[in-house]
Amino acid sequence: MSSAPPLPDWDRAVVKVGSALIAPDDRGCSTTHLLPIARFIIESRRQGKEVILVSSGAVAAGLAEQGRTGPGAGLSIPERQAFAALGQPLLMAHWRRLFDVSCAQVLLTYDDLQRRARFVNAKNTIAELLDRGTLPIVNENDTVATEELKVGDNDNLAAYVAVLAEADLLVICSDVDGLYTADPYEDPDAERLPVVEAITDDIYDMVGGSHRAVATGGMRTKVEAAEKATDRGIDTVLVNGTKGDHLDALGRGEMPGTLFRRAERPLSARKHWMLHALPAAGRIVVDAGAVRALRERGASLLPSGVVDVEGPFAQGDAVEVVTLENDDAPVRVAKGITQYGADALRRIQGRQSHAIAEVLGAAPTDHVIHRDDLVLTRPARS
Ligand code: GLU
Numbered sequence: 001m002s003s004a005p006p007l008p009d010w011d012r013a014v015v016k017v018g019s020a021l022i023a024p025d026d027r028g029c030s031t032t033h034l035l036p037i038a039r040f041i042i043e044s045r046r047q048g049k050e051v052i053l054v055s056s057g058a059v060a061a062g063l064a065e066q067g068r069t070g071p072g073a074g075l076s077i078p079e080r081q082a083f084a085a086l087g088q089p090l091l092m093a094h095w096r097r098l099f100d101v102s103c104a105q106v107l108l109t110y111d112d113l114q115r116r117a118r119f120v121n122a123k124n125t126i127a128e129l130l131d132r133g134t135l136p137i138v139n140e141n142d143t144v145a146t147e148e149l150k151v152g153d154n155d156n157l158a159a160y161v162a163v164l165a166e167a168d169l170l171v172i173c174s175d176v177d178g179l180y181t182a183d184p185y186e187d188p189d190a191e192r193l194p195v196v197e198a199i200t201d202d203i204y205d206m207v208g209g210s211h212r213a214v215a216t217g218g219m220r221t222k223v224e225a226a227e228k229a230t231d232r233g234i235d236t237v238l239v240n241g242t243k244g245d246h247l248d249a250l251g252r253g254e255m256p257g258t259l260f261r262r263a264e265r266p267l268s269a270r271k272h273w274m275l276h277a278l279p280a281a282g283r284i285v286v287d288a289g290a291v292r293a294l295r296e297r298g299a300s301l302l303p304s305g306v307v308d309v310e311g312p313f314a315q316g317d318a319v320e321v322v323t324l325e326n327d328d329a330p331v332r333v334a335k336g337i338t339q340y341g342a343d344a345l346r347r348i349q350g351r352q353s354h355a356i357a358e359v360l361g362a363a364p365t366d367h368v369i370h371r372d373d374l375v376l377t378r379p380a381r382s
Contacts, residue, residue: 004194004255008235008262010169012050012130015041016158016225020175021241022057022091028064029057029094036244037173038098041135043251045101050130052165054138054158055091062087077147084142095137102134107141110151113160114277123164130165155221159228159236163272170229171250172222173241178258179219181206196260199227226260228276233266235259271375275335280320282313282342283330284368291323291333295376300367301336303356306349311342321369336374339365 021033041051062083063069075083088107096103106126112118129136140150140157151157155172162170182190196203207219226236239257240246246256267275286294290305301321313319319338322330340348345368348356353366 005259007237007250007253007255007259008169009253010049010167010235012052012165012167013044013169013171014052014054014158014162014165014167015171015173016054016154017056017173017241018154018175019056019060021173022055022094023060023064024175024242026060026063027069028061028087029090031094031098033242034095034098036247037241038095039244040247040251042099045135052126052130052136052138052161052167053095054154054161055095056139056154057091057094058084058087058139058142060087061090061094065090081143088139088143091139092137099135102132104129104134104136106136106138108138108151108157108161109141109145110149113151113164114273114279119164126161126165153221155225156228159225159234160277162229162234163232163276167234170225170234170236172225172236172238173247174222174238175240175242176219176238177240177243177246177256178238179203179206179223179260183219193258194255196226196258198263199223199230199260228272230260230262231267231276232269232272233262235262267375274318274337274373275375275377278318278335280335281311281317283310283320283322284308284338284345285310285330286321286323286333288323288325294321294334294374298371300371301334301369301374302353302367303340303345303348303351304353306345306368309342309345309349311345313338314341315339315344317341319369321374332377334369334374334376336369338369340368 017037022029024030024032041053044051059080062085065086092103092105108122112122126136138161140154151160158170158172176184178192179196180190180192184190203223207223222238229236237250237255237257237259239250249256284306285308286301286305287307290301293299293305294301315338317338318335320332321334321336323333325331344360347359351359356363356366
């Protein structure tokens, strides 16, 4: 661990604990791994820091409550939702026993994070709970969230919560020592990366699926979460929550896992929301000249660079901007708010801006996406 960087200073952390730690033997809530995590939280709070816990395990606890042991894979959606409803109070009671402070249950859906008014509402509630010195314990509201409107995994949920709560640290407790160059369960040569300076496609290439059925996430969702958090200037740590000494080291400001370093130039709140929370309604395929203009000159997207439109989408919708390099799969370039719907855009694609009025009868704007409504995606920012 000597080459590891120290843990950056922090004041407010979101600590995410996965099902693998809460229900390690697929038999519902266990305290085996939670005591060292609770100790880390208590010690951090004693130092005047603020902590928000994001806890999985509702489905696992619900399954155990109903006498169903074994992994939760293969459940129907209503079954998963029912088991989450049964398990959530058990999960809260389980955590509550470990703390002397009041614990507050906060259940969120994707809608709460994506819609401005609801986002602000959730943000204010969490701020109030922290002001009162309580410990907010967050989970996805699995019982009501429909499949299309779910965050889906608690790694990404924790990143959204970290953004919402303006945390400066996200700690993801898992059952591996950090991010490895390959799956350490399968490849004995896999090496742990103590620090990841930027989340590039190479990092995504390293991560595969989950090795446990009861958890929704895997290493990929942890990297996605780290990308969301670091993009907003939040350092992210992946730590082995099954090892008490690793958590104690974290409490001393050491870095026993993998540190994903926060972006040097974080995205604004609006651009972060556009890139990471707003669902894309369609795609605009652009040529190499447009890619250069967007990436190198920070230009707006003009109709002349558009080569294909994959809709339907309307004016004001969020769309992905992609390019086809060497006839390969589309490469993401940017995301933004389009000024033209898909049908209108198809008619003006490849044309100069001054031709817009001629073709459409009116030209509300000379660009398709204004530079202020556009955010570049990886790998250009790495
Ligand atoms: N919200 C789910 C639960 O509490 C877990 C999702 C996840 O493990 O990522 O069971």
